Amino acid sequence: MKNQSKSKHKSENGIPANREYEQCVKDLLDTRPVKMMKKFRxxxxxxxxxxxxNVSWYSFMVCRSLHLNYRAAARGGLLHDLFLYDWRTTTLSEGKHAFRHPKIALSNADKICTLNDIERDIIEKHMWPLTLRPPRYIESLVVCLVDKYCAVTEIISSSAKEASSITSKVLLGLKTLFD
Known part of the structure; x- marks a missing residue:
């Protein structure tokens, strides 16, 4: 029997093709607020x-391999940034986005599902150490670290693509000069 957990292929709806993972998050993926996250860069x-x-999938994989509550990690990871606004242009009346969005995401998540204590802690503490209270559960710490890893990877990858695009344009410009 083929081990699907190592599959890097995505299903037609864009989520990792892994039945066990899909069962953890399918109900959340079908909600309007989660779909709305696609609108925000x-x-x-x-x-x-x-x-x-990304955070949800990698947290699921890490927690499953460590025999932790991988369902809570997958769900909390998917909902951790459910703040539903463009943080570059929105000014919050109660402080800066980096410090406030975990509470906003938690409030939004509460409106679409019933969260257990681990999922609540994951969403609320994913910005630790900016949130002064540390994660209470190992799963929360895993999601917190995976979130940092994914953010850095996404930023570096995007920056590399932008740099490559700029380099290509410069080289094309130089080529036109010498043709």
Missing amino acids: HHHSVTCFDHCL
Whole structure:
């Protein structure tokens, strides 16, 4: 029997092709607020939805391999940035986005599903150490670290693509000069 957990292929709806993972998050993927995350750019060219999907998938995989609550990690990871606004242009009345969005995401997540204590902690503490209270559960720490990893990877990848595009344009411009 083929081990699907190592599959890097995506299903037609864009999520990793893994039945166990799909069972953890399918109900959330069908909600309007989660779908709305596709409208907001998060890290360069990566949407908020794609970022959350990355965090959710890798957190699921890490927690499953460590025999932790991988369902809570997948769900909390998917909902951790459910703030539903463009953080580059929106001014929050109660402070800066980096400090405030976990509470906003938690409030939005509460409106679409019933969260367990681990999922609540994941969403609320994913910005630690900016959130002064550290994660209470190992799964929360995993999602927090995976979130940082994904953000850095997405930013570097987007920056590399932009740099490559600029380099290509410069080289094309130089080629036209010498033709």
